[in-house]
Amino acid sequence: MAHSATVDAGKVHPARTNRRKKDRGRKEKWEWSGLAFSAPYVVMFLFGTILPLLYALYLGFFQTKMIGGESFAGFSNYIQAFTDPLFWAGFKRVSLYAVIQAPLLVILALCAALILDSGRIKHIAVPRILVFLPYAVPSVVAALMWSYIYGQDYGLVGQVFKLFGGKSPDLLSSKFIMFAIMNIVIWGFMGYNMLIYYSSLRTIPDELYEAARLDGASEFRIAWSIKIPAIKGSVVMTLVFCLIGAFQLFNEPNLLQSIAPDAIPSSYTPNMYTYTLAFKGQNMNYAAAVSLVAGLVTMVVIGIVKFIGDKWSDND
Amino acid sequence: MTDTTATPTSASNASASSRSLSRRDKRNAKASQRNYKNRLKQEKGPKMTRGQHASSWALHFIMFVMAAYCIIPLCWLLFSATKSNGGLYNSFGLWFANSKNGGFQLWQNLVGTFSYSGAIYGRWLLNTIIYAVVVGFGSTVIAAFAGYAVAVMKFPGRKALLAVTLAFMSIPTTIITIPLFLMYSKIGLVDTMWSVILPQLSFPFGLYLMIIYAQQSIPISLVEAAKLDGANHWTIFWKIALPLLSPGFVTVLLFSLVGAWNNYFLPLIMLSDRSNYPLTVGLNLWLKMSGDPSVGGGLPDSYIITGSLVAVVPLIISFFFLQRYWQSGLSAGAVK
Numbered sequence: 001m002a003h004s005a006t007v008d009a010g011k012v013h014p015a016r017t018n019r020r021k022k023d024r025g026r027k028e029k030w031e032w033s034g035l036a037f038s039a040p041y042v043v044m045f046l047f048g049t050i051l052p053l054l055y056a057l058y059l060g061f062f063q064t065k066m067i068g069g070e071s072f073a074g075f076s077n078y079i080q081a082f083t084d085p086l087f088w089a090g091f092k093r094v095s096l097y098a099v100i101q102a103p104l105l106v107i108l109a110l111c112a113a114l115i116l117d118s119g120r121i122k123h124i125a126v127p128r129i130l131v132f133l134p135y136a137v138p139s140v141v142a143a144l145m146w147s148y149i150y151g152q153d154y155g156l157v158g159q160v161f162k163l164f165g166g167k168s169p170d171l172l173s174s175k176f177i178m179f180a181i182m183n184i185v186i187w188g189f190m191g192y193n194m195l196i197y198y199s200s201l202r203t204i205p206d207e208l209y210e211a212a213r214l215d216g217a218s219e220f221r222i223a224w225s226i227k228i229p230a231i232k233g234s235v236v237m238t239l240v241f242c243l244i245g246a247f248q249l250f251n252e253p254n255l256l257q258s259i260a261p262d263a264i265p266s267s268y269t270p271n272m273y274t275y276t277l278a279f280k281g282q283n284m285n286y287a288a289a290v291s292l293v294a295g296l297v298t299m300v301v302i303g304i305v306k307f308i309g310d311k312w313s314d315n316d
Numbered sequence: 317m318t319d320t321t322a323t324p325t326s327a328s329n330a331s332a333s334s335r336s337l338s339r340r341d342k343r344n345a346k347a348s349q350r351n352y353k354n355r356l357k358q359e360k361g362p363k364m365t366r367g368q369h370a371s372s373w374a375l376h377f378i379m380f381v382m383a384a385y386c387i388i389p390l391c392w393l394l395f396s397a398t399k400s401n402g403g404l405y406n407s408f409g410l411w412f413a414n415s416k417n418g419g420f421q422l423w424q425n426l427v428g429t430f431s432y433s434g435a436i437y438g439r440w441l442l443n444t445i446i447y448a449v450v451v452g453f454g455s456t457v458i459a460a461f462a463g464y465a466v467a468v469m470k471f472p473g474r475k476a477l478l479a480v481t482l483a484f485m486s487i488p489t490t491i492i493t494i495p496l497f498l499m500y501s502k503i504g505l506v507d508t509m510w511s512v513i514l515p516q517l518s519f520p521f522g523l524y525l526m527i528i529y530a531q532q533s534i535p536i537s538l539v540e541a542a543k544l545d546g547a548n549h550w551t552i553f554w555k556i557a558l559p560l561l562s563p564g565f566v567t568v569l570l571f572s573l574v575g576a577w578n579n580y581f582l583p584l585i586m587l588s589d590r591s592n593y594p595l596t597v598g599l600n601l602w603l604k605m606s607g608d609p610s611v612g613g614g615l616p617d618s619y620i621i622t623g624s625l626v627a628v629v630p631l632i633i634s635f636f637f638l639q640r641y642w643q644s645g646l647s648a649g650a651v652k
């Protein structure tokens with residue numbers, strides 16, 4: 001690096017555009033202090049992510065018996081986890097949840113972003129911050145708040161139904177609980193996704209629209225044929241985030257469980273199932289195996305979606 | 317586009333002495349073009365066709381419904397926190413309770429919430445602040461160090477660090493929570509405040525943002541010039557890099573603070589001693605207590621609701637005042 005410094009310091013160009021090439025071109029000395037600078041992060045990352053994963057992997061290979069203590073169990077925990085009906089029931093539930101919730105959330109947020117970007121709305125900053133505000137609410141507090149609002153007799157929903165002379169359905173019954181959870185999550189994340197789309201819409205050059213307008217394209221046509229294809233990448237990214245959230249669902253059902261224990265069993269989602277196993281069942285070895293299998297299955301699903309999504313967004 | 321129109325004017329003044337002049341011309345050209353555009357817009361305004369009027373009305377309506385959907389539950393929370401337990405059930409959710417139903421009780425609710433059960437709520441609020449501040453500043457400083465190194469220095473393992481960060485950026489932390497619990501209970505860290513703080517100190521998304529910000533804002537030439545003057549990386553980091561990085565630093569800090577403030581799963585599984593709980597876990601405990609008549613001991617719902625409001629207010633205020641940083645963090649994530 002010292003060599004290139006002498007060359008570089010003379011002419012002041014602001015960016016590092018050619019840095020990569022230069023690195024390759026010259027044999028340069030390592031800057032060992034870089035290790036020191038990244039050491040705190042690396043240590044924390046090892047301690048907070050990598051080692052726990054390895055330890056869980058190790059635990060999964062053992063079993064603890066009342067008599068005899070810990071013994072090597074081979075793959076039996078992992079095989080049992082892969083064929084655990086409670087795990088797969090939870091997995092099916094979150095899959096159904098994901099298939100409905102993720103597209104709904106993306107479409108609503110996309111509509112909001114397109115409306116903001118249409119230039120037809122006055123005082124854009126006001127709806128923008130109002131729609132984003134729920135993102136500030138911790139998911140637990142959001143679930144808590146909505147659980148009161150859903151109340152059949154005294155909640156806001158119940159009151160509105162009463163106003164029109166009806167009786168609201170029990171939104172916390174097993175029939176509606178999934179939609180009740182979906183609504184809480186959509187409420188929390190619509191504004192977040194909207195802002196992501198909105199900031200990528202702002203990067204599209206105006207000329208594209210002007211040309212289309214000259215050709216007589218309607219605003220809807222422009223939104224559909226120019227704007228949405230231009231932000232495909234963001235749409236795929238948020239869709240992946242939605243799916244991750246769906247498959248990792250925990251906070252909302254865990255909180256609602258104390259109000260609606262009949263509608264939400266302890267194995268409602270894969271995460272709730274592993275939580276129950278680790279915390280209440282005391283079978284640590286099996287909990288470790290299930291948590292890794294659940295993580296693995298989630299990663300595979302996300303990988304597939306990302307692969308398809310990337311293909312779709314590159315496909316022009 | 318602005319460049320093409322501006323070049324003729326600046327080219328005509330291209331003598332060495334008139335650099336500032338030509339720059340001003342460029343600016344003027346840009347400004348006049350902006351005026352022209354605005355005029356175009358204004359001219360277009362009144363001439364909207366009837367169809368355009370209708371669609372514009374419809375767009376306002378849809379936006380209004382969406383904003384109402386987002387804001388009504390928060391209004392409900394605000395009104396409900398002012399009610400007595402009776403008022404909560406007997407008055408309309410989106411207005412104050414009348415005096416027959418207990419009237420305006422916000423102050424009494426706050427006092428009740430903070431003094432209930434040996435003032436445990438205040439302890440939870442303090443814990444939440446400690447977790448958020450330690451995790452927020454800790455993880456941001458750690459990410460700033462590593463981000464600076466990845467962006468500016470060439471050291472063994474740099475590429476590996478970058479690759480692992482990208483890979484783990486979108487992996488949800490919940491996948492790691494159960495393994496964390498298993499390992500930390502083995503080494504006896506469970507049920508300490510450290511068990512909540514340590515795992516959150518490495519924040520892959522924060523590091524990713526830091527690398528991007530560092531690459532955009534720290535000119536390599538400046539670093540190299542400083543090195544020629546005999547400065548080492550430690551000095552360069554504090555004197556040159558960190559001031560340049562400060563907007564990015566605030567953004568990452570904000571994301572990290574809010575993430576720690578809102579965290580629920582990790583403290584829920586790690587902590588069993590109530591006096592270590594953050595607000596999220598504490599409120600969940602209260603909800604459980606109020607639902608269970610045998611343990612409840614007269615915990616009114618109005619305390620839970622007031623407690624929820626107090627937990628949300630600091631974040632909402634930060635959203636209003638720090639919008640700029642939120643925007644920049646989100647758009648940096650979006651262009652990836």
